[in-house]
Amino acid sequence: MLKDAIVIGTGFGGITAAALLAKAGYDVLTLEAASELGGCAGKFDREGYRFSAGATVGMGFEEGGMLKRLFGELEIPIPLMRKLDEIMNVYLPDRTVTYFSEKEKWFKEVRDKFECDQDRIHAFFEEVFKVADILRKFVEKRAIFPPVTISESFALLRSLDLKLLGLAPYLTQSVQDRLSKHGLTKNKPFMTFINGQLMDSVQTTAAFSPSLLGYMALSIFHKGAFYVEGGLASIIHALAENYRASGGELRLRHKVVSIAKQGEVWTVMTKRGQVFRTRQVILNAPIHNIFSLLEPELHKSLPIKEHKESRREAWGAFTLYIGAEPSFMMPETSSIPFHQFISSYESPLAEGNQFLFSMSQEGDTKFAPKGKTSITISTHINVNKWWEKESYESRKEEYMERIIDSIDKRFSNFSSNIDVKMAGTPVTFKRYTQRAHGKVGGYIPSDKYSLFSNYSPNSRVDGLWFCGDTVFPGAGSLGSSLSGWMVADAIKGKYSRRGI
Numbered sequence: 115m116l117k118d119a120i121v122i123g124t125g126f127g128g129i130t131a132a133a134l135l136a137k138a139g140y141d142v143l144t145l146e147a148a149s150e151l152g153g154c155a156g157k158f159d160r161e162g163y164r165f166s167a168g169a170t171v172g173m174g175f176e177e178g179g180m181l182k183r184l185f186g187e188l189e190i191p192i193p194l195m196r197k198l199d200e201i202m203n204v205y206l207p208d209r210t211v212t213y214f215s216e217k218e219k220w221f222k223e224v225r226d227k228f229e230c231d232q233d234r235i236h237a238f239f240e241e242v243f244k245v246a247d248i249l250r251k252f253v254e255k256r257a258i259f260p261p262v263t264i265s266e267s268f269a270l271l272r273s274l275d276l277k278l279l280g281l282a283p284y285l286t287q288s289v290q291d292r293l294s295k296h297g298l299t300k301n302k303p304f305m306t307f308i309n310g311q312l313m314d315s316v317q318t319t320a321a322f323s324p325s326l327l328g329y330m331a332l333s334i335f336h337k338g339a340f341y342v343e344g345g346l347a348s349i350i351h352a353l354a355e356n357y358r359a360s361g362g363e364l365r366l367r368h369k370v371v372s373i374a375k376q377g378e379v380w381t382v383m384t385k386r387g388q389v390f391r392t393r394q395v396i397l398n399a400p401i402h403n404i405f406s407l408l409e410p411e412l413h414k415s416l417p418i419k420e421h422k423e424s425r426r427e428a429w430g431a432f433t434l435y436i437g438a439e440p441s442f443m444m445p446e447t448s449s450i451p452f453h454q455f456i457s458s459y460e461s462p463l464a465e466g467n468q469f470l471f472s473m474s475q476e477g478d479t480k481f482a483p484k485g486k487t488s489i490t491i492s493t494h495i496n497v498n499k500w501w502e503k504e505s506y507e508s509r510k511e512e513y514m515e516r517i518i519d520s521i522d523k524r525f526s527n528f529s530s531n532i533d534v535k536m537a538g539t540p541v542t543f544k545r546y547t548q549r550a551h552g553k554v555g556g557y558i559p560s561d562k563y564s565l566f567s568n569y570s571p572n573s574r575v576d577g578l579w580f581c582g583d584t585v586f587p588g589a590g591s592l593g594s595s596l597s598g599w600m601v602a603d604a605i606k607g608k609y610s611r612r613g614i
């Protein structure tokens with residue numbers, strides 16, 4: 115039977131597009147290679163615990179927030195979650211900074227924890243909030259960028275306004291350029307703090323982060339960060355349930371191995387040899403997977419070139435999944451689910467020198483049995499060396515030990531409270547999320563102009579669309595979901611005013 119659309123993958127991007135199209139009455143089939151939904155934002159169960167595979171911090175559910183609007187559009191209840199006042203403790207070598215959501219508390223914390231340049235830091239954040247608010251209004255209009263068709267170009271022009279055009283000077287500046295204008299680049303603790311935040315969101319430090327991208331990231335916690343019961347997988351599951359309720363068909367353990375086109379019809383073949391036919395294909399795998407899936411004759415029609423693509427850098431993740439008794443945590447910090455560790459001011463903010471520690475909260479029995487906690491820890495790593503078989507196991511042990519040692523220095527008795535521990539590497543991410551080379555989290559911006567090297571959700575090949583963290587607007591659950599929404603908009607005719 116000819117489907118209206120086939121969605122490949124159930125990450126944030128794919129499941130958003132699938133749910134919206136099914137709700138609009140399209141006949142949609144979604145194929146997922148894994149036995150779990152959600153990709154990098156999924157979960158897995160072991161030894162009585164649920165572990166978040168990668169993503170842990172919930173965002174976009176504040177009033178007017180992107181995911182809140184998506185759930186409204188789909189008319190589904192928001193999964194159980196708590197808006198955090200104290201979002202995260204950031205442990206720098208000589209101080210702990212608590213990331214408060216509320217702006218006044220945040221400004222007070224900045225004054226208390228950074229003894230130098232307090233007024234400059236305040237002014238910098240005021241600028242960040244102002245610019246990000248203007249930018250957010252633009253992104254929320256969901257114009258496809260870069261536009262591919264004339265109607266997408268018009269839609270982009272319609273979404274511009276005077277305030278946005280006023281941000282033009284920022285297009286040629288990095289976050290570092292702005293910090294320099296504010297006289298902050300010599301303040302080592304503050305720069306390390308900012309770089310740590312940018313690494314976790316933009317995937318690079320201030321020097322390489324386009325200012326607009328960096329400002330969106332630095333403002334996001336002040337819009338709202340959430341502890342989601344059962345983790346971000348609960349959001350994916352709510353979307354998948356809604357998709358099925360709207361008549362969408364979802365098949366797990368169905369890995370797609372080839373995509374080809376005959377006339378106007380696409381054929382999608384799975385590893386089991388099943389062939390499905392459709393008018394539209396929505397690929398939620400990263401862009402760097404496309405060359406192994408798409409029939410070679412169509413490669414030349416893509417705006418992406420394989421040799422160029424293979425040189426674009428992305429991080430891998432080393433993850434630790436730990437089930438433990440939470441008695442190592444001080445009572446005053448036990449209600450803070452997220453903890454960022456930065457061990458040294460001198461080393462790069464990756465490879466275990468910087469990592470995020472996320473722990474399930476008391477009473478969240480989706481995650482852990484009563485009296486226990488489920489912990490996911492992740493650090494950015496270079497993917498290349500993880501493919502050497504001889505050193506794989508010893509490297510894994512070394513990273514695991516290094517990270518647990520850092521935690522023991524902060525939370526005494528941490529290691530003695532561990533029940534279960536497992537590690538994830540680029541090899542694991544490739545196996546469970548199909549991401550080529552185990553590269554995760556979108557591309558690393560290479561310089562201040564990298565906003566212009568974004569890939570469009572529109573592939574330029576008629577009927578083939580991309581969504582997920584390697585296309586505009588980029589990484590994270592919000593960016594990925596938004597690209598899925600843009601693709602659903604396009605298929606429904608938002609840009610051409612004529613549905614497909």
Ligand SMILES: Cc1cc2nc3c(=O)[nH]c(=O)nc-3n(C[C@H](O)[C@H](O)[C@H](O)COP(=O)(O)OP(=O)(O)OC[C@H]3O[C@@H](n4cnc5c(N)ncnc54)[C@H](O)[C@@H]3O)c2cc1C
Pocket residue numbers: 122123124125126127128145146147148151152153154155167168169170171172173368369370371398399400403431433492546547548549554555556581582583584589590591592594595
């Ligand atoms: C360690 C880590 C921590 C993170 N922390 C956060 C965080 O706290 N907050 C946040 O917002 N974001 C976070 N992120 C980023 C966020 O998880 C991702 O950007 C986002 O989830 C990616 O979604 P996606 O739509 O690109 O799909 P992916 O997550 O890449 O999922 C793609 C899906 O498609 C399936 N698939 C791929 N190829 C095929 C095929 N050929 N056939 C069938 N199925 C296929 C995969 O199995 C997978 O399920 C984190 C990422 C990592 C790795």
